[in-house]
Amino acid sequence: MIKESELPPEQAAFREVVPAGDYFLKVVRAGETLRILDLEGNQAADTLFYNADDPAERYSAMDTVREQGNVYLTAGSVLRSNRNNPMLEITADTCGRHDTLGGACATESNTVRYDLGKRTMHACRDSWMLAINENEEYGLSKRDIAHNINFFMNVPVTAEGGLTFEDGISAPGKYVEMKALMNITVLISNCPQLNNPCNGYDPTPIEVLIWH
Numbered sequence: 001m002i003k004e005s006e007l008p009p010e011q012a013a014f015r016e017v018v019p020a021g022d023y024f025l026k027v028v029r030a031g032e033t034l035r036i037l038d039l040e041g042n043q044a045a046d047t048l049f050y051n052a053d054d055p056a057e058r059y060s061a062m063d064t065v066r067e068q069g070n071v072y073l074t075a076g077s078v079l080r081s082n083r084n085n086p087m088l089e090i091t092a093d094t095c096g097r098h099d100t101l102g103g104a105c106a107t108e109s110n111t112v113r114y115d116l117g118k119r120t121m122h123a124c125r126d127s128w129m130l131a132i133n134e135n136e137e138y139g140l141s142k143r144d145i146a147h148n149i150n151f152f153m154n155v156p157v158t159a160e161g162g163l164t165f166e167d168g169i170s171a172p173g174k175y176v177e178m179k180a181l182m183n184i185t186v187l188i189s190n191c192p193q194l195n196n197p198c199n200g201y202d203p204t205p206i207e208v209l210i211w212h
């Protein structure tokens, strides 16, 4: 569902451009609004959410999909935790659909899906691991790297229930915005994937904005 935001970017309390292949890690307080902006289009933002006060509580694709009765995320979706608590609500979305079934890229899956020679290519799991190693104060460890959301990524489910990685439906300037319903640690890998069309074979920067 396409829904535009009423929040002016110039009033954002925080703005940061995240280069392709880099990570973003920050706490968003309950009541604040987070926007992820696809600056150049066709980018995938692989995102994990945690309860900032207890990182053992984290985003759960299973609970979210079951409670809303739909596999796609868009405006109106409530992102739920592994304890079935509402973590964030998507309040605006100009892309229209986001994936939470496809998972994140890893060096292991790159070798299985594409080629043994892809073993050394940069992947989202590497960016997440780097983030938690460089920022120990967030209290995250390897076991917290769980299932994620792929904002802007297009993974349509076929009539037979199959999953396909398709060319993105996002475009320059499209964004998704969500309100935090608890204190949330946000961990984004701005996906460096070059082997499938999730980034249009050309990873590009995103921008993160936060309003108080």
Ligand SMILES: [Zn+2]
Pocket (backbone or CB within 6 Å): 046, 104, 105, 106, 123, 124, 125, 191, 192, 193
């Ligand atoms: Zn990736």
